[in-house]
Amino acid sequence: MKEGAKRMNGKGWRSMTLVVAVTTLLSASPITHEDAHAATFTHTGILYSQEDFDRAKTNVASGASPWIEAWEVAKLSKYASPTYTPSAVAAPARYGSGASSGNQQLFDDSTAALTQAIIWKVSDNAAEAATAKTRAQLILDTWANTVNTAVGGDENHLLAGLTAYKLAAAADIMRADGTWVSSGKLAKVQTMLKTYFYPPLKTFLANHQGKNNGTAYPYYYRGNQDQAALISMMAIGVLCDDLNIYNEAVTGYKSGA
Secondary structure: OOHHHHHOOHHHHHHHHHHHHHHHHHOOOOOOHHHHOOOOOOOOOOOOOHHHHHHHHHHHHHOOOOHHHHHHHHHOOHHHOOOOOOOOOOOOEOOOOOOOEOHHHHHHHHHHHHHHHHHHHHOOOHHHHHHHHHHHHHHHHHHHHHOOOOOEOOOHHHHHHOOHHHHHHHHHHHOOOHHHHHOOHHHHHHHHHHHHHHHHHHHHHHHOOOOOOOOOOOHHHHHHHHHHHHHHHHHHHHHOOOHHHHHHHHHHHHHOO
């Protein structure tokens, strides 16, 4: 294990439990060959489609297994709290050694934004859904209004790569709220991701922190770290309807260094 995996602690495993629960809950349809080469994007569609949410909502409302158990596990997470409060920082940065800035906050808040967005779409409790929508939007708005510097540090590709796709997916879900979109909030999230998260991902895939000669780090570390960067670049491309960014990630996956 190296880099991103080396600091998996109790919080990390709890987050993984939440991911498993949400994955079980929504059970997204498999991606087809045509989807991978689409000329346009369907919203919502980064991680889940509206059909996924409709199916999950029906199954949760009826108490069907395993959906209801996955729903109950997800609801126990701190990220599902109706009082969750974001902790945004202006210049998020992650270092392999030394002090980071906003690393844990960004991991937590991106997970919470996506969790709250899912609750909004799946819950059949109107009050709970309304609260979750407000929380998801609060998290996205707070980060979009706070970040003013590209994600930094010698592990910036990990911080950006492991969080941007969740922020993008949450924003893609929230675009179903026309008021939020028309007020310019979606545009602010799109600008934040393209301006401050996308550049370090693009740079990392191009030169792997200046280590493309393979001497400073063994090649095996690129498997998980490249994947994180590629996934978030794709998600940013979809959220922003930017085919160039999306196709850049596709090309990186097929023939990256």
